[in-house]
Amino acid sequence: MRNLRREVRRAARASAFALLACALGCVPQPRTFIAPEERPFASADSSSRPFRVALLPLANYSPDRDAPQRLGLALANELARIPGLEVVDPGAVEDALAKEPWLLLDRLPPDLADRIGAELHADGLLQGALLAYGGRDDREGRTPQVSLALRLVRTPGSRVVWSTVHGRDGADGEWLFGLGRVNAMEQLSAAVAHEAVRPFAAAMEQAQQSRVASRERK
Amino acid sequence: MRMGCKTAWVTTLALLCGCGGMTRFVHPDADMPFYERVAVIPFSSLAQDRLAGEKVTDVFFSELLQRKFDQVLEPGQFASAMTRVRGGTPYANPWSSGELTKLGKETDVQGVFIGTVREFTMVQNGRDSYPLVALEVRFVDVATGRLVWSASATRHSGPGVPFLGRPERTIDGLAAATCRQLLRTLPEVTRHAKPAS
Numbered sequence: 525m526r527n528l529r530r531e532v533r534r535a536a537r538a539s540a541f542a543l544l545a546c547a548l549g550c551v552p553q554p555r556t557f558i559a560p561e562e563r564p565f566a567s568a569d570s571s572s573r574p575f576r577v578a579l580l581p582l583a584n585y586s587p588d589r590d591a592p593q594r595l596g597l598a599l600a601n602e603l604a605r606i607p608g609l610e611v612v613d614p615g616a617v618e619d620a621l622a623k624e625p626w627l628l629l630d631r632l633p634p635d636l637a638d639r640i641g642a643e644l645h646a647d648g649l650l651q652g653a654l655l656a657y658g659g660r661d662d663r664e665g666r667t668p669q670v671s672l673a674l675r676l677v678r679t680p681g682s683r684v685v686w687s688t689v690h691g692r693d694g695a696d697g698e699w700l701f702g703l704g705r706v707n708a709m710e711q712l713s714a715a716v717a718h719e720a721v722r723p724f725a726a727a728m729e730q731a732q733q734s735r736v737a738s739r740e741r742k
Numbered sequence: 743m744r745m746g747c748k749t750a751w752v753t754t755l756a757l758l759c760g761c762g763g764m765t766r767f768v769h770p771d772a773d774m775p776f777y778e779r780v781a782v783i784p785f786s787s788l789a790q791d792r793l794a795g796e797k798v799t800d801v802f803f804s805e806l807l808q809r810k811f812d813q814v815l816e817p818g819q820f821a822s823a824m825t826r827v828r829g830g831t832p833y834a835n836p837w838s839s840g841e842l843t844k845l846g847k848e849t850d851v852q853g854v855f856i857g858t859v860r861e862f863t864m865v866q867n868g869r870d871s872y873p874l875v876a877l878e879v880r881f882v883d884v885a886t887g888r889l890v891w892s893a894s895a896t897r898h899s900g901p902g903v904p905f906l907g908r909p910e911r912t913i914d915g916l917a918a919a920t921c922r923q924l925l926r927t928l929p930e931v932t933r934h935a936k937p938a939s
Contacts, residue, residue, distance in 0.1 A: 583796075585793045652800075656913065662869060671915070684807065689914070691918075
C-alpha cells in the first residue's frame, strides 16, 4: 500500500514537471520550407568554399520606419554564426542596390536578382518582409509583437531553397504570473531572428557534415 | 456523471475556441497532378489594413511551398511577368481569362492562386485583444480561366484554456493557420511515378 502511494506521488510529480516543461517551451515555432534538392546550399561552383548569402533590406509592412534595420542587424548576426555560410558585407549590398532603381526589395525581377547576385558573388539572396513590428494592448499594458517572412533565392535561377514565416508575441512564453513574458521589443526581435534562422542553420550544419564525410571517404 | 458532463462541455468549448466558418468548392473535373508549376497573384485587401494583401500573400506563398507542386514560382519572377502582361494596372484588379492565358504563356505556369483578405484585424476581448482573419482563395486554370478550387475561412483567436493550448496571439500566425486550413482542402497533388518505357 505504501509502495503504491509512493508510486502515485512519483507519477504526479513527473506529470507536474512535464506540464511545466511543456508550458515553458510552448512558444510558436517557425513554419519552414527547405528545398528537397540534393544539395540546396552548395556553392555555385560546387567547390568547398562557403555558401555566400547577401541579406537584402527587408520590405517594411509595419508602421515603424526603422524596424527593418533593427531586425536586419539581428538577422545578420544570426546568419554570421552559421558554419559554412558567408554573409556579404551590408555595405556592398547597399552599393549594388544603389545602382539599380528598384524599390520592391521582396519582389525582385529575376534578371535584376541575377545581376545583383553576380556583382556580389553571392550564391543566394535572402529577401523578405517584416510583417509586424509593434504591439497589442492587453491587461499588462502593451505587449510587443514581431513577425517576418524570409526566403532564400538562389542566383542565378531564382529558385527558392529556404523559406520561413515566423511571428512571436511577448506573452507566448508566459506560463505563470508573468514568468517567461518578454516585454522588450529588442529582446523579442532577437528571439524571432534566432528562431527563424535555426532550422536553416541546422540544414546548413547537416550539409557541412555530409560534405566533410564525403571528403574523408575520398 | 455530472463531472463527466462538465468535462465534455469544457473540451467542446476548448475545441470550438478559435474555429470559424469555412466553405470550399472543388471542380468535379479537377485534375490536380496536372498542375506542376503554379504561382500566387498578390492578394487584394478589403480589410482596413491596406497592406494585408501583401502580408497574407507572403504567408500563403510559404505555406504553398509545403504542398507537393513541382515549382511555386518565386514572387519576384512572377511579379515582373505580371507587369509585362498588365502594364500599370494594379494586380488587385480582377484578371480576365485572356490576361491569365497570356500570363500562363509568359511564365509557363498552369494555374494561379488568387485571393482576397476580407478581415485582418485585432479585436478587443475584455482587456485583451486577439486577431481576426477572414480569407478567400481561388485556384484558376490559366489556359481556360476555369475555377478549379476555391475556399474561404474566417478564424479568430481568444483566451485559451491554461495549460491546454496556447491561443494564437499574432495576426500573421493566425493568417498562417488559416492558409494551412484552406490549403488542406485542396485536392491531393501527389503524382504517380511514370511507368518505365
